[in-house]
Amino acid sequence: MTVRVVASSLRTCFGTGDQTFEALLRGENGVGPLRHGSADRLGVERGYHILDDGPSRAGRWLAGCAADAFARSRADPVRERVIAIVGTGLGELAAVEDWALGGAVPDPEHLHYGGVLRAVLPGVTDVITLTGACSAGGHALALAQDLLELGEADVVLACAVDGMTRSMLAMIGRVAAEPTSRVRPFDADRTGVLLGEGAAAVALTRTERPGPALASVLATGLSCDARHETAPDVAGIAEAMRDALSRAARVASEVDVVVAHGTGTALNDPVESAALREVLLEPGGSPLVTAVKGAVGHLSGTAALVNVDVAIRCLRDGVVPAVTGLETVLPEGDGIRFVLGGPVEAAPRLVQTEAFGFGGANAVSLLEAA
Structure with a gap:
């Protein structure tokens, strides 16, 4: 629901x-x-x-x-x-x-x-x-x-x-x-x-409660791959993405924007890029991708909800901020539509947010305009 x-x-x-x-x-x-x-x-x-x-x-x-x-x-x-x-x-x-x-x-x-x-x-x-x-x-x-x-x-x-x-x-x-x-x-x-x-x-x-709303949360997909204490895993992250899509009854091509986890680390960024390509791009999706840690740092437990707040504002305002700190896209990110240089006007209908924790504790949420 x-x-x-x-x-x-x-x-x-x-x-x-x-x-x-x-x-x-x-x-x-x-x-x-x-x-x-x-x-x-x-x-x-x-x-x-x-x-x-x-x-x-x-x-x-x-x-x-x-x-x-x-x-x-x-x-x-x-x-x-x-x-x-x-x-x-x-x-x-x-x-x-x-x-x-x-x-x-x-x-x-x-x-x-x-x-x-x-x-x-x-x-x-x-x-x-x-x-x-x-x-x-x-x-x-x-x-x-x-x-x-x-x-x-x-x-x-x-x-x-x-x-x-x-x-x-x-x-x-x-x-x-x-x-x-x-x-x-x-x-x-x-x-x-x-x-x-x-x-x-x-x-x-x-949904039946009266009054205005900012956005709707369709689903959150979870996985806990436990492959390694700290290193991320493509299969575990991809599983959380697919779980969210399945629970929301949506397909990859419907995702307009991704607010990515984007750690700026040697391991996570290539793995997250590979999962995005596997789950969203290869089935025909082409979302804009942004990330916020270059602006606000690693917020640990708050990371998922700051991405949710940003997703709500992207849906509301029709604009997607650039990835602060991103100048030259890593090789594994080739073909992904990272927002570079400045904000991009858009009219997203479906936004995916991502947060991946130690031990492979992964959470991916899908939001749409209310």
């Missing part, structure tokens, strides 16, 4: 969803000097930061997005059952790291976000926190649709949040030969990962 998006709220290094999309259309790059930990010790010098310091930062961003989406959804918890689902990769790990270094003891309720969301969502029935690395927000979206289809809820907030942690920064610093200066998705000269920070909340309802 198709479900409707009635509100979407986003926070990135650029600010709100409106500010983020405007920055994407201008081709801006939100990277700046690293604000967390020691650049020398971590091997990371830059990041895509939300300029907000202090304890439980991620929880504050999440609460702000959830409260905004809840208000604009016009949900009535007296008459409607409202459930919130949070996808995250790292949760409040930064707060735990601060505590380990002598800081304040974090509130246990903030570690799984139950208390955080109940404080800003009066009458919410349940708060569920799940993980899935970079596809966590996509899994939250899929579960939200399931709950609505099964009649378990009237309004579901699919949320996601992640901030930078020293441990994740240390990990990416160890896999790069030298510090990365910016993320360059699908570029032949890409040099790897830089972290970003972000939060998102999407309010979903069944």
